[in-house]
Amino acid sequence: MTIAIAMTILVVTLFIGVPIPFAFFSSAAYLIYTGGYDPSFLLPYGFSKMNSIVLLTIPLFIMAGGVMDKGRIGDKLVDVVDTIAGRIRGGLGVVTVVTCAIFGAVSGSSSATVSCIGSIMMPKLKRAGYPVGHAAALLASSGVLGILIPPSMLMILYAWMGNQSVLACFLAAFTPGLILTVLLSAVNLFLLRNNTEIEVRPAESFGATARQFASKSAKASPALMMPVIILGGIYGGFMTPTEAAAVAVIYAIPVAMFIYKGLKTRDLVATLIESATTTGVIMAMMFAVMILSRLYIMENLPEQIMGVLTSVSENKYVIMLMINVFMIIMGMLMDDVSGVLLGTPILVPLVTQLGVDPIHFAAIMGVNLGLGNVTPPTAPLLYLSGRIAGAPVNQMMRTTIYLIIFAWLPTLLITTYIPEVSLGLVHWLMGN
């Protein structure tokens, strides 16, 4: 009962627009004062949890993302993909999806991916006659590739909270990310197959295409080097993920300032402050959620949920399905970061009991909470994308529903029920 009221307080305060950290705090305060706890341990607990070098990876990737965004690094990536995929009906949609995936390999967040690729692609898509609602919906879903393709803020958080290897979590989400890339592209092509309003660029000779591709790739190579440095640095054994993130910042600054000339010295300080604000806002949320989840543990929330679930069925697959439904509901109510923060401490003990590898669960959670970004009412990517495209949300719904049914849910089911999809790469590259 206490837990139910605490949850209600959380949902009500969230809905009336209380900033998420304070919504979490209000729920925590209720538990504190009704549960007879001494509040003195809360702040030190939040502090000690956040006193972590791994966590520092997040602001560093946000910083790198900010620099890349301002530095027009995304433009060059779009150009490369466009020479190949721009020539079929719906091809520009595929370009959007694929560039989001590639940009995802340098950016750790989905909103950075949406805002960067969106601001480049939207004008092109509109000019080519794409229905604006379709384009915006596609962009919103593609943005999630920013958190499935490593590096990923969400996976860092999960690893930090679940005490897992960051590298392993990165690798686990990678293949589901590729599957989603393919399915999103396919649904896009299918939906546009009979749309005659869309301009398609005339085909060129193979030689001309190859020449163009080569020249665009050369221009984009400093940008394309970023994933090589980040992922190569981590996997090649030169750096820990945190170090790779710092090196990414150091690398992105001269590329943005001197090669692509998109960033002035004055902008750099502004970009740092902007990134630091984003960081601070996320960290305030983490601080609050750490405190709340500690209270959930003391109130035995995971055991209570497990009790309810196993009373429905003892079957592992059925329980996993219920956990997925639970996360989809969580994803409807909150954004991905809050979801992973709140979900990890509650759900990881549950799935471990079921014999699910926590690394496998990292991928399940990534896909699931990624989906949560485009499911209303709380659908930050849908709204962000709509704002960038100038598309009302109701026009985005048709495509969004198609994408959910034919791209998202299949990816989620594959990831959940075929552990090899996420663990295969981990085992292959990391042994164990």
Add this chain to the structure above:
Amino acid sequence: ACNDDAGKAETKSVEFKFATQHPVEHMAHKAAERIKARVEKETQGRVTIKIYPANQLGDASQIYEEVIRGSIDIAHITVPDQYDSRLGIGFIPYIARDYDQIREVFAKGSFIDTEMAKMHDALGVKFFSYFGEGFIGVGAVEPVENMKQPGVEKGIMIRVPGLDVFKFGGEELGFRTTSIPYSDTYSALQTGVVKGWIGGPPNLNYLGFRDVIKHYYQYNVNFESTQYVMNKAKFEALSPEDRKIVETAFVEEAQQSFLMAESEDQMYRKKLEEAGIEVTVFTTQELEEMANYVREHAWQRLEKNLTPELVNGLRGSYK
């Protein structure tokens, strides 16, 4: 409460929150469960214990702080040194060369045991006992050069926990060291950021690292120890009889741990060998030489934080 007891002078039962850093598979968790059962039985339910394993309530430094505050009652943790730099003395390199010496060093009434109780007491904490978990060696991807000569370059860089007691011990043995968080250690070994690591007894090398390391050297350079501690006010609020029951339960289990740790070390060294890892153990003579060398060189570097009095007192306590 409308039952038959209503008339009797009711003895209030008290529940203690017992936080540990150990996962439920760890031998320390079984020990915690034995203590819980024993205390609850012998006090006839006047004292009950709820165990929160696996850092559920926070990491060791957080748990210790809460033991001071009283929001956690009892803890089984690696005691952090943030409130008193001397609390880290148990990890001083070569505190003992082998198990025979360890049992003397950490026995009830020994020098360290007495000093530790005083330090905790000043912070409002009741110290029950040290708990032994194993001798720490070096797990490595490549063979170590000059392995028997302390102070001579070992040819590889190893990961150490970010604490002087580990860093200086490793350095004086002849390793180049770099501090990397435990959670990154596996991938750092796997990718070659470092070629070896200090910080775990055989069980940890087997359970967490057997797929990546090729060699294990039982240097005994540090001893993995944890402690049973309790909030002092909560302890003293118990009746004298219950106090004795609680303290005895913890102390006896803790003293037992040194025997269990020794057989665990042996068992896991065997498992490491079965997993194809080359395990090197040293003779008492060799360990004695290493211990003497490292104590001579590393201990004075540690005096600044551990204080000369404490270090010299320890030095004088060996027979």
Add this chain to the structure above:
Amino acid sequence: MTSLDNIQSLGFWKTLNHFQKFVMASTSILIVLMICVAVVARYIFQSDFYGSEELISMLAFWLYFMGAAQGSHDRSQISADIVSCYIHDEKRRRAMHIVKDVVTLGVCLLVTFWALKFVAWGFKMHPKSPVFRLPMLIPHIAVGLGFVLMSWYHFVYLVQDIRTHVRLVRADR
């Protein structure tokens, strides 16, 4: 109280914001540089920037909490404002907004109180960092100050929102 209406133009407000921004930018730069120095130390000099972690962590808390305060200053704390999407009447929406402001400020003040007790504990017990034995008060104060600043901004915005609302209601809007 009138001065709260145009507080944004006062020197104090601006100086405070400059301070926050200075801390945010400088800690960002220092953190990136220190991590890179650690990488270089390992590969070029085969050695170790020992203890860098604890220095970096201390800077990180200043980055996090001045950033969080800036989030309140910019009114950019993340929220999932759903109810107001379904309120179409301007006046009701503003009233809802004030209810939200009041709850936010109340909770923020409570946490600030806890945070100040947390800082006070540091003054009493003097916890120190493991390697350099620096006072843990350095990062603790960042937490305390962060929440004080958040309370301050939420307070100012609450007062301003109420006054705007009252003015508009008087103007019958």
